[in-house]
Amino acid sequence: MKILLDLFLTFAKIGLFTFGGGYAMISLIENACVERRRWISHEDMMNITVIAESTPGPIAINCATFVGYRQKGLPGALAATFGLILPSFVILYAVSVFLDSFLEIAWITSAFRGIRIAVGILIADAAVNMIRKMKKKPLPCVILLCSFAAMLCVNAFSLRFSSISLMLLAGAVSLTVFLIKNASSGKGGEKP
Amino acid sequence: MIYLDLLIGFLKVGCFAFGGAYGAIPLIRDVVLSYGWLSDERLTDMIAVSESTPGPIMVNLATYVGSSQAGFFGALIATLAVVTPSFLIILLLTILLKTAVKNKYVAAVLGGLKPCVIGVVLATGCVMMFRQGGLPLLTESSDYRPLILTAGLALVYFGSRKILKKGLSPIVLILISACAGIAAYGM
Numbered sequence: 001m002k003i004l005l006d007l008f009l010t011f012a013k014i015g016l017f018t019f020g021g022g023y024a025m026i027s028l029i030e031n032a033c034v035e036r037r038r039w040i041s042h043e044d045m046m047n048i049t050v051i052a053e054s055t056p057g058p059i060a061i062n063c064a065t066f067v068g069y070r071q072k073g074l075p076g077a078l079a080a081t082f083g084l085i086l087p088s089f090v091i092l093y094a095v096s097v098f099l100d101s102f103l104e105i106a107w108i109t110s111a112f113r114g115i116r117i118a119v120g121i122l123i124a125d126a127a128v129n130m131i132r133k134m135k136k137k138p139l140p141c142v143i144l145l146c147s148f149a150a151m152l153c154v155n156a157f158s159l160r161f162s163s164i165s166l167m168l169l170a171g172a173v174s175l176t177v178f179l180i181k182n183a184s185s186g187k188g189g190e191k192p
Numbered sequence: 193m194i195y196l197d198l199l200i201g202f203l204k205v206g207c208f209a210f211g212g213a214y215g216a217i218p219l220i221r222d223v224v225l226s227y228g229w230l231s232d233e234r235l236t237d238m239i240a241v242s243e244s245t246p247g248p249i250m251v252n253l254a255t256y257v258g259s260s261q262a263g264f265f266g267a268l269i270a271t272l273a274v275v276t277p278s279f280l281i282i283l284l285l286t287i288l289l290k291t292a293v294k295n296k297y298v299a300a301v302l303g304g305l306k307p308c309v310i311g312v313v314l315a316t317g318c319v320m321m322f323r324q325g326g327l328p329l330l331t332e333s334s335d336y337r338p339l340i341l342t343a344g345l346a347l348v349y350f351g352s353r354k355i356l357k358k359g360l361s362p363i364v365l366i367l368i369s370a371c372a373g374i375a376a377y378g379m
Contacts (some may be wrong), residue, residue: 015246015247015248016246016247017246018246018247019243019244019245019246019363025248051282051285052282053211054210054302055210055278055281055282055285056206056207056208056209056210056277056278056281057206057209057250057274057275057277057278057279057281058209058212058213058216058248058249058250058251058274058275058278059212059248060248061248061251061275061278061279061282062278062282065278065279065282065283065286066282066286069282069283069286069287070286074283077279077282077283081275081279084247084248085247085248085251085271085275087246087247088245088246088247088248088251088252088255088271089251089255089267089268089271091245091246091247091252092241092242092245092247092251092252092255092256092259092267093255093259093264093267095241095245095256096255096256096259096260096267097259099241099256103237106378106379107374107378107379109377110373110374110376110377110378110379111370111371111373111374112237112240112370112373113338113341113373113376113377114341114345114369114370114371114372114373114374114376114377115236115237115240115366115369115370115373116233116236116237116240116320116324117321117324117325117338117341117342117345117369117373118240118345118349118365118366118368118369119236119239119240119243119320119324119366120236120317120318120319120320120321120322120323120324120325120342121317121321121342121345121346121349121365122243122317122362122365123214123217123239123313123316123317123320124314124317124318124320124321125317125349125350126214126313126317127214127310127313127314127317128314130211130214130309130310130313131310131314134306134307134310139303139304140303140304140306140307141307143304143307143308143311144307144308144310144311144314145311146311147307147308147310147311147312147315148311148312148314148315149311149315150311150315151218151311151312151315151316151319152315152318152319155315155316155319160226162219162222162226163208163218163219163222163312164204164208164219164222166308166312167208167210167305167308167309167312169308170304170305170307170308171301171302171304171305171308172301172304173304174300174301174303174304174305175297175300175301175304177300178296178297178300178303179300
């Protein structure tokens with residue numbers, strides 16, 4: 001029971017004190033779970049970070065679930081995950097209750113007209129960072145450009161085509177190309 | 193039934209949000225705009241608020257959207273829906289399929305998904321910058337201030353990275369943009 005409470009409180013603290021989400025949280029989780037409490041090894045942490053990048057959902061949630069499960073099975077995973085989302089939930093719920101009246105104050109409306117512009121810059125910048133980290137092979141680059149163009153068209157003409165369909169399409173294309181390559185290299189016989 | 197819509201909408205987001213918070217923003221935008229839950233402006237405001245409050249951005253946005261549409265239980269459903277897929281997937285991977293991510297077919301699908309996410313995020317960023325920065329100049333009011341703000345903020349944000357080496361954090365940029373907004377549009 002003590003370990004469950006400890007997991008819950010540790011992740012609640014991480015949830016309460018990290019701003020900006022995602023990667024900012026990884027270093028805090030590493031500090032708390034690897035260095036201080038020795039719940040998991042440094043190597044485990046590296047592995048889970050790699051897995052988190054290939055699985056959907058908030059990266060911090062992926063880490064919390066993994067650490068919790070390692071310590072105490074399903075109850076541990078639940079304790080850590082709930083701990084992590086509780087501060088977000090409480091804070092944003094409180095914000096949502098009085099935000100509307102808050103936004104009607106004149107100078108705050110002005111401030112948000114500036115802030116909206118910053119959000120676009122931050123999102124475009126996040127994409128540029130992802131491109132920098134990406135392996136530049138022909139197929140991924142083609143997929144990237146096509147999805148970029150498709151998404152621009154969807155927005156410009158207000159088409160009803162969700163980005164999820166686009167992602168499924170891209171996954172299917174990539175798998176097909178892989179299978180064709182596999183089949184043709186199979187037919188071509190063994191290469192030395 | 194709003195609760196069911198929130199559940200399905202945010203489960204979809206949770207299942208397909210590859211690439212962290214910014215990968216999720218286009219998906220959340222899709223869901224929120226197609227159901228007509230919030231205006232594009234209000235959603236953009238909330239992205240900034242989620243960025244400036246602690247916790248995972250995706251969870252913050254889900255809580256806000258859920259609460260704005262259906263109060264406390266709406267917030268609860270949306271929040272649980274957005275984290276459940278990643279919770280289950282990690283459990284499954286840890287317990288059963290330790291090598292699934294390295295499976296070559298899974299890797300081939302992910303190899304297509306990831307660049308697609310980048311393209312979608314880039315397009316979303318550009319569209320949002322254009323809607324907020326360039327579009328007001330072309331429409332009824334021909335307001336030039338958004339364009340100047342956009343150019344100025346981009347210059348500050350990317351310029352600081354060149355000069356200070358370590359760029360501004362998102363929260364600092366949001367604070368600067370708030371001051372710039374007040375300066376341009378008045379108290």
